[in-house]
Amino acid sequence: MLRVEHLTKIYETGTVALRDVSFEVQEGEFLVVIGLSGSGKSTLLRCINRLVDPTEGKIFWNGIEITALKGRELRKVRREIGMIFQQFNLVKRSSVLTNVLSGRLGYVNPLWSLINYFPKEDVERAMKAMERVGIADKARNRADELSGGQQQRVGIARALMQEPKMILADEPVASLDPVLAHSILGYLEEINKRDKVTVICSLHYLDLVQRYATRVIGLREGRIVYEGTREDIRALTDEQFKDIYGEEAQRLGSITGEEAA
Amino acid sequence: MSDDINTRAEEPQGVETRPSIEETTAPQKGKSPWLAALLGLIPGAGHIYSGATSRGVALLFFIPTMVGLSFWRRHVAEINPLAGISEELLILLLAIMGVVYIWSIWDAYRTAAGRPMPLRLLLVLGALVTYIIGWDVTEINLQKAVSEIGDVIPRLSQLAWPWDEAFVRGVEVTEARAPVEVPCDETPPLPPEEIPGEPYIMVSPTCGEESGPVSPTGQRQLGTELQVIGRGFRPGEEADVIWRDPIGNEYRPRATGEVVKVVPNENGSFAFTMVIPSLIMPEVAEGVQTHYVIVRQEREVGELRPSRNLLLALEKMAETIFLGLMATTFGIVLAIPVSFVAARNLMSGSTVTMVIYYVVRFILNIVRSIEPLIWALIAVIWVGLGPFAGVIALTLHSIAALGKLYSEAIESIDPGPIEAIQATGANPLQVVVYAVIPQVIPPFVSFTIYRWDINVRMSTIIGAVGGGGIGFLLMQWIKLSDYDAAGIAVWFIAITVSILDYVSAQIREQFV
């Protein structure tokens, strides 16, 4: 479904963020990308929906070469790929409803959308999406009045509005506490299982990786240094994890003390 | 050989000296301190040689400039005894500059040796010379400021409390006029006909020569003496004598400095003589012109009413506020699109957009660096005197100022939401509407109010150069020494600006 071939990204500053990265993702996978800070996880995810333009390499999405697309064509692909961010990236001063509806911008009539008009079906769809993540009662609140966990759920609802075939989640729980982390990843897992939406998600904590991933890619300094299946990861010891990950590797449980393995 | 000198000069390095506050610590490689000192005879050259370029360039300009300025002020004193500096002060200044010069040579030596001197002494001496010269150039005269403060207090008190003039009673006017031709020709005008029961004056002769201008010695060639007799005025009430020129300007001729006045006797009659005043006529007025002598009695009757000046000031104040409003509105409307193309983060997409960005930024900087008053002068040439010129001037300046502030607000927004909206497949316009605009509303509102504030303040003075508004009136009243009327204008400006301050603070609180 998604094929990445020899992807390299060199930023204008000269930083080489990705070096010759190649992998494939099958439909319905929950692929987790791990790696130290600065290893290129965000860059990789952003290359997939072209928020970042890769320097070299190709990305194919259901036979379409994403890396060759421009303008309207690119926007058509983007609307099929939802994205969730570590910092939620909501428009803070807008209402929750408007934030959720904005996930629909790739589909609606562009002129109507400029005056904030959305068709009735879309508003209903937005209400359903918010119900699904449990924030329907906050629809009229300003986005910045919500707690972190609630804001990330708005982010998920926004992605759901795209009727995505794939969701890119860039450290979706890194600014949340462990309980919220499980709740957010729970939603992602449910979307992955029920709606058969492929998920590519970058994560930091081994226990979260083991709990949710169906496959893992490990990045270090822009290179893929590890690839493992569901079984491989479950069998992974802390030592091996540290090996891939570097010394900073931690279990979520080991910080909170509640869920220690 | 130069190596030889170098090694010797480096010897004092070993001696423990207090660490200087300056940059360099290592000796400059291959630089000879003695050569640096020698070059230092030209101020700064030694430093440039030793690699302390900015210090060198500063000295190169500073020393000759200050010496030059000192001689200039002495020269001024020789021409005009009230300005410039004395011989002694010149010597003092040169002595200080001499110290600086020697310091700079010594410092050039030390810089080459890697131990530049602290700048403190130089800064103190430099500031001393600069302020001595600055004091003299700007003709600061504290003694005058104190001794002549008495002159300004009555004016200030008029400005401070002009309201006695703001309300007046209605007047009943008793007046009569008679023509006078200047200069004489073969057919001098006839005196007016007398209508029984009406006030009447007769002037003879009915033509004559005007007074000459005042010569530098205070003398003047007096004009023809006129005999004025009048009847039918209100007895015992003082009457003004007015000269009215062919354009319709009225003014009060003076005799020996005093305004000419006359008091009719118990029958309402009077007789007096006056001299044709010095007439300021436009160049185009050639040949014989008919002027009038008017004698006018005014008597206050009825209720207190707002004076003409008060009404005029009110009218112009309204014009001022609207001027500010229109300019701000046009400024906002035009600055918003401009600010989007002047925002780096929105324009960094391609080379073409970057070129647009640089061009727009450049134009904005130029327009903004030209003061609104200068724009007003240009606009007056363009559309003529009046408030429209002021609107143009303030609009131009507002576009540039707001364009810059707005675009900086756009540049400092959080890129996260923009990425998030882009990721949904939104088009660029949708990205602006959903991710950029909601983020820039608060800064835009506060900058806009700030600008509206500035524009109303500016529009109060833009009239001084003919751009409409109360400023023109204020300037005119001050020129005519009508401090009461000027006071009214000043009060209105102050009241308006304070109300505006309050209102804008309120709005800002609401939005931000």
Ligand SMILES: Nc1ncnc2c1ncn2[C@@H]1O[C@H](COP(=O)(O)OP(=O)(O)OP(=O)(O)O)[C@@H](O)[C@H]1O
């Ligand atoms: N816009 C950019 N311009 C220049 N260099 C960048 C840019 N974004 C990222 N980089 C650099 O590219 C490298 C990879 O960054 P990236 O954000 O992809 O890492 P990451 O794995 O997501 O890290 P983190 O866990 O901290 O989010 C880093 O060295 C980073 O400094």
Ligand SMILES: [Mg+2]
């Ligand atoms: Mg990242």
